[in-house]
Amino acid sequence: MKPVYLDYAATTPVDARVIARMLEFLGEDAQFGNPASRSHGYGWLAEEGVETARRQVADVLHCDVREVVWTSGATESNNLAIKGAAFANRERGRHLITATSEHKAVLDCFRWLETKGFEVTWLAPQADGRVDPEALKAALRDDTTLVSLMHANNETGVINDIAVLGELCRSNGTLFHVDAAQTAGRLLLDLSQLPVDLLSLSAHKFYAPKGVGVLYVRRHPDVRIEAQMHGGGHERGLRSGTLPTHQVVGLGEALMLAAQQMNEDSLRIGALRNQLWEGIADLPGVQLNGHPTQRLPGHLNVAFSGIDGDLLITALNQIAISSGSACTSASVEPSHVLTAMGLSREHALSSLRISLGRQTTKDDVDRAIKNVCLAVHALTKR
Ligand SMILES: *Cc1c(COP(=O)(O)O)cnc(C)c1O
Numbered sequence: 305m306k307p308v309y310l311d312y313a314a315t316t317p318v319d320a321r322v323i324a325r326m327l328e329f330l331g332e333d334a335q336f337g338n339p340a341s342r343s344h345g346y347g348w349l350a351e352e353g354v355e356t357a358r359r360q361v362a363d364v365l366h367c368d369v370r371e372v373v374w375t376s377g378a379t380e381s382n383n384l385a386i387k388g389a390a391f392a393n394r395e396r397g398r399h400l401i402t403a404t405s406e407h408k409a410v411l412d413c414f415r416w417l418e419t420k421g422f423e424v425t426w427l428a429p430q431a432d433g434r435v436d437p438e439a440l441k442a443a444l445r446d447d448t449t450l451v452s453l454m455h456a457n458n459e460t461g462v463i464n465d466i467a468v469l470g471e472l473c474r475s476n477g478t479l480f481h482v483d484a485a486q487t488a489g490r491l492l493l494d495l496s497q498l499p500v501d502l503l504s505l506s507a508h509k510f511y512a513p514k515g516v517g518v519l520y521v522r523r524h525p526d527v528r529i530e531a532q533m534h535g536g537g538h539e540r541g542l543r544s545g546t547l548p549t550h551q552v553v554g555l556g557e558a559l560m561l562a563a564q565q566m567n568e569d570s571l572r573i574g575a576l577r578n579q580l581w582e583g584i585a586d587l588p589g590v591q592l593n594g595h596p597t598q599r600l601p602g603h604l605n606v607a608f609s610g611i612d613g614d615l616l617i618t619a620l621n622q623i624a625i626s627s628g629s630a631c632t633s634a635s636v637e638p639s640h641v642l643t644a645m646g647l648s649r650e651h652a653l654s655s656l657r658i659s660l661g662r663q664t665t666k667d668d669v670d671r672a673i674k675n676v677c678l679a680v681h682a683l684t685k686r
Contacts, residue, residue: 307621307622307623307624308622308623308624308664308668308671308672309624309661309663309664310623310624310625310658310659310660310664310668310672311624311625311626311657311659312602312659312660312661312662312664313458313459313461313486313509313602313603313626313657313659314626314659315508315509315514316508316509316510316511316661316662317511317663318511318512318513318554318558319511319512319558319561319662321557321561322511322512322513322554322557322558322561323554325553325554325557326513326550326551326553326554327550328353328553329350329353329549329550329553330550335349335350335352335353335549336350336549337349337350337549338350338546339351339353339354339546339547339549340536340538340546340547350549353549353552353553354374354547354549354552354553355369356553356556357552357553357555357556357557358372358374358556359556360556360557360559360560361518361555361556361559363560364489364493364559364560364562364563365493365494365495365503365520366493366494366495366496366497367495367496367520367522368523370523370540371495371520371521371522371523372518372520373518373519373520373521373539373540373542373543374516374517374518374539374543374547374552375516375517375518375519375543376515376516376517377506377507377508377514377515377516377517378407378409378483378485378504378505378506378509378517379409379506379517380517380519380532381483381504381505381506381517381518381519382407382409382410382413382452382481382483382504383409383413383532384519384529384531384532384533384542384543385452385481385502385504385519385521385529386400386410386413386414386417386450386452386481387413387416387417387530387532388529388530388531388532388542389449389450389479389481389501389502389527389528389529390417390422390449390450391530392528392529392530393449393450393479393528394421394422394449396447396449397445397446397447397448397449398421398422398423398447398449399422399423399424399425399445399447399448399449400414400417400422400423400424400425400448400449400450400451400452401424401425401427401440401443401444401448401450401451401452401478402414402424402425402426402427402451402452402453403426403427403428403429403435403453403454403644404426404427404428404429404640404644405428405429405433405435405454405457405640405641405644405645406452406453406454406483407454407458407483407485409483410452410454410483411640414426414452425443427439427440427443427453428644428646429462429644429645430645431645431646432462432594432595432598432645433457433460433462433593433594433595433641433645434462434463434464434465434595434598435453435464435469437465437468437469437472440453440469440472440473441472444472444473444476444478448476448478449478449479450478450479450480450481451469451473451478451479451480451481452480452481452482452483453466453469453480453481453482453483454482454483454484454485454486455482455483455484455486455487455491455493456484456486456487456490456491456599456600456603457486457594457641458485458486458641459605459639459641459642459657460593460594460595460599460603460605460641460642460645460657461486461594461599461600461602461603461604461605461659462594462595462598462599463487463491463595463598463599463600466480466482466498466500467497467498467499470482470498470499470500471499473499473501474499479501479502479527480499480500480501480502481500481501481502481503481504482500482502482503482504483504484503484504484505485504485505485506485509485517486509486600487600488505488506488509488510488559488562489509489510489511489558489559489562489563489566490510490562490566490569490570490600490601490602491566491600492566495520495522500520500522501521501522501527502519502520502521502522502527502529503519503520504517504518504519504520505517505518505520505559507551507554507555507558507559510558510559510562511558511561511562511662512551512554512555512557512558512559513550513551513554513555515548515551516548516551516552516554516555517555518555519542519543521542529542531543531544533545569662570601571601573601573602573660573661573662573664574601574602576660576664576665576666576668576669577601577602577603577604577660579666579669580604580658580660580669580672580673581604581606583669583670583672583673583676583677584606584673584676584677584680587608587676587677587680587681588610588680588684589607589608589609589610589611589654589680589684590606590607590608590609590680591606591607591609591651592604592605592606592607593605593606593607593642593645593647593655594645601660602659602660602661602664603657603658603659604657604658604659604660605642605655605656605657605658606655606656606658607647607651607652607654607655608654608655608656608680609651609654610654610684611654611680611683611684612653612654613627613653613654613655613656614627614636614653615683616654616656616679616680616683617656619678619679619682619683620656620675620676620679621675622671622672622674622675623658623671623672623675623676625656625657625658625659626656626657626659627639627655627656627657636653638652638653639652639655642655658672
């Protein structure tokens with residue numbers, strides 16, 4: 305019997321309806337043309353697929369199709385947004401702000417920019433994982449050109465109030481970038497209302513394939529960023545390279561489907577997540593990490609005090625979960641997100657991330673509860 309997959313925050317399986325859409329663009333009898341080929345029908349039909357997907361993304365995000373830039377994923381979108389905005393605006397100022405609980409793809413961009421003559425203010429999140437708007441307000445300066453803060457955290461699922469944080473940036477004349485890789489398709493993202501200038505998303509977090517993403521770049525007011533990839537001038541010069549048509553159409557279809565079933569998905573997944581929590585909350589030393597309610601419905605980040613997280617993961621052979629974020633699972637460092645929230649090294653090392661998704665069933669949750677209870681009892685006995 306395969307272990308139950310409870311690592312939907314790391315990645316999701318591709319939806320069958322999305323695979324069907326992608327297959328229309330793969331193979332000799334499909335629309336395999338280069339979407340940039342302007343001189344024949346093969347190119348036009350591929351381009352039509354790309355533009356349909358762009359329309360789907362723009363509809364879900366409530367933005368203009370010209371504000372949607374295809375990338376290879378949220379890592380690239382974050383790089384393009386952060387480095388691109390920092391360099392395009394460096395004559396106006398060299399001060400940037402982010403938080404210590406961001407994804408590595410954001411943290412590493414800012415660390416690199418520090419070596420290139422930029423000054424970075426690193427905000428610590430509150431104990432509940434959220435960034436305090438007052439702390440942002442205090443950090444903003446006249447020469448602050450960019451703030452980057454995530455919508456929901458990939459490890460804890462804790463949701464930042466991007467409307468309030470963005471308003472502070474806007475009234476300071478500072479660009480606001482949001483890494484929304486965890487929230488696209490899971491929470492409403494209305495860019496006609498939100499004061500967000502740049503927004504990253506990644507297809508494989510919402511039941512579409514790996515290797516494709518989007519950077520939203522606002523046109524009103526006009527947001528200037530410098531391209532990081534140079535070549536054929538694709539994507540209005542912001543991101544050169546032949547578009548992976550099948551990936552792009554898959555992303556568009558998946559985001560549209562996720563938006564259509566968002567309410568029923570989050571109600572169902574949230575109820576299962578709560579059931580899982582209720583099944584393990586009374587175990588000795590168990591504690592919930594992060595804000596109890598301002599949290600994505602599928603996330604559960606739990607500390608098992610006194611138990612080593614890696615030993616626990618080995619004992620949890622019936623469920624596929626993650627200790628901290630997948631990107632650091634090769635090393636034994638405690639989660640930088642949990643330590644940023646002020647949790648001790650020991651507490652962080654005893655914490656696990658369980659994340660539920662569309663395919664999770666009640667039976668899966670029952671099996672997970674049983675496995676966790678047995679493992680915790682076995683490991684606390686000695
Ligand atoms: C998954 C994730 C990323 C990285 O996205 P890729 O498309 O895998 O490069 C970045 N930020 C957050 C918050 C994520 O969850």
